[in-house]
Amino acid sequence: DADVTQTPRNRITKTGKRIMLECSQTKGHDRMYWYRQDPGLGLQLIYYSFDVKDINKGEISDGYSVSRQAQAKFSLSLESAIPNQTALYFCATSDSGQANNEQFFGPGTRLTVL
């Protein structure tokens, strides 16, 4: 079984709709992240959480919100989706006990906003 899972894997929605992407992990890691991937732009950090009660904005948080429901769960919401939020979204985890902060990624969610 995958250590980091994301649901849904694919989603097509319309402008103005509220969307939630979910991430779960069984690695026991305390840190979790949401990234967005656009062609040629690498990964951009949306939000990150170093603990259940810790939420931090990344480079491109506008238009997004997150919730850390438990150590193992970190969800990303688009309150009112717009077409330029069409992208591939990745959840990742890391362990604060590892000094180098290696990250472990989920398989991604492909979101299309029409």
Added chain:
Amino acid sequence: GNSVTQMEGPVTLSEEAFLTINCTYTATGYPSLFWYVQYPGEGLQLLLKATKADDKGSNKGFEATYRKETTSFHLEKGSVQVSDSAVYFCALSGYTGGFKTIFGAGTRLFVKA
């Protein structure tokens, strides 16, 4: 702030050719350096890492050496295979960046049989 610059792709090679993907970084302090690989339809996975100057990371025939004097971490492989076709990301993470990971833009590699 911290940043990573890697060569633009795509890179197209024939099977058994030598591969180099250049990566340079800007950072304060002593970050850890990584190469991640993304195969089609999948998330990123760690390929190799180096945590201090002059360290060499290696995995699956790929190598990269942490060069502090040139602020570089170039990825190399002596003989690529079709199965190496993927997108490769250089990345860094360190205390001065709040332990966030900064990724390069990615380099797509195509290997022809």
